[in-house]
Amino acid sequence: MEELDLSEKINKRIALIKDDVLSGKINLLELQLNPIFSEIKNSINIHNIENYSQSYVNALELLNDKFEELKNLLSSLDIEKKFEAFLKTHPNEDQIFDIFRGCWRKTFHFEPISLKFLDYASNRYIKERITHYTIEHLTKEETNDQFLLEVPRYKFTEKIGAFYDKIKKKLPCFFEDVFDNELDQIEIYEQFVYLLHLLQLGKIKYQKDTNTLYI
C-alpha cells in the first residue's frame, strides 16, 4: 500500500481526456468522472499525498469544465423564448446594456502582416544566410593624404633647433648633465628624443666610454 502511487497515471489520463474533449472525440457531459475521483480516493495515503495534490487539481478542473458545459446546455435551451421573456419585462436601455456586461470580446487582428510578406521574408532569410566567411586580404595602395596624427615637420625642426641652442653652451658635458634642470619626466623624454635626432644628424657627438656629449 505504501508504494502505490497512481498520481502520474491519473494525470496522464486526465490530459488525454482533455485532448479528446478538445478534438471533439468525446463529450464531457457524457463522460463519467466518478472513476477518476474514486481512484484518487482509493490510492491516496499519507506517503503519496504530496504527489496527489496536482491530480486532484486536474480532476477538479475537469469537473469544473463539465459544470460549465452543463450550464451552457441548460442556458441555451429555448433561448429565443428566454430572450422574448426578458424583453416582455420591458427592461429599460440601461438594464439591457447591463445584460451585455462582461460578454463583450476583443478580437486580435494584426493587419500589417500578410502571407505574401511572410513568404518573401522567409525566402529572403534563407537566401541571404551566409554560412562560410572568406577572408580576403586588402591590397595596399599609395596615398598622398595627410593624417591628423602626423606632426608638421617645421615645428619639430624648430623644437630640435631650440633644444640645440639651449644645450650647446653646456657642451662638452656628461650625458645626464643635459637634463640637469628638468624634473618633468615627459619633458625629459621629449628632450631625449631631440638629442637622439641631433646625434643622428651629427650635430652633437657622443663618446660612450666617458659618457660625454660634445660638438
Next chain:
Amino acid sequence: MNEISVLMYMLSRKKSIHQIGATKKEILKSLNVKNKNKSVYFQDLLTGLSKYLEPLGLQIIFNSLNSHWFINYDNELTELISANPFEGRPSLSATLLCVLTSCLKNSGHTSIQEIRALRNKKDVKDDIKILEKEGFLELDKKTTNIRLTPLIGYKLDLQKLFVRLALKLKE
C-alpha cells in the same frame, strides 16, 4: 516560415468588417495538409498554438456563426481594454438585443417593423443604420429585411450572454 507564422497570420487576418480569422479548410489548404488524419493534425496545431498564446493573454476561439477560427484577448485583458463597442450608447445595445431575439425566433431574419415593435419605440432607423455601419447587421433597403452578420459571434460571448439572461430571468 513555420506553421506558427502561417497560423498566426490566418487567425489574425481581417477579411472584411465581419470576417476575421479562417476556416479549418482554409488553414489546412494554406498549410498544404492533405493526409488522412488532417483533423487530428489541425486540432494538435491549434492546441499547440493556444499553449504559446496563453501566456500572452490571447486565446483561440471558434465563431460558430461562420465557422471561422480566430484569436481573441482573454477575459483579463478584455476587462482592461474597452471591448464594449456601445460604451455610452445603451440605445444601440437595446436595439441589438431586439435584433438578436427576433433573428433567433425567425431563423436568422427580421424586419424594421418587428424591431420597432419589440423595442416599443417609434424610430429605430438611426440605431439600425449605425449597427449596419459597424458591421453587426445587413439591411435590405428594398424589403427592410434585416439579417445579422457573423460579427456578433466575434464581438459577443453568446454563451455567456445566454447564462446572464437566464440568471436575470430567475431574479
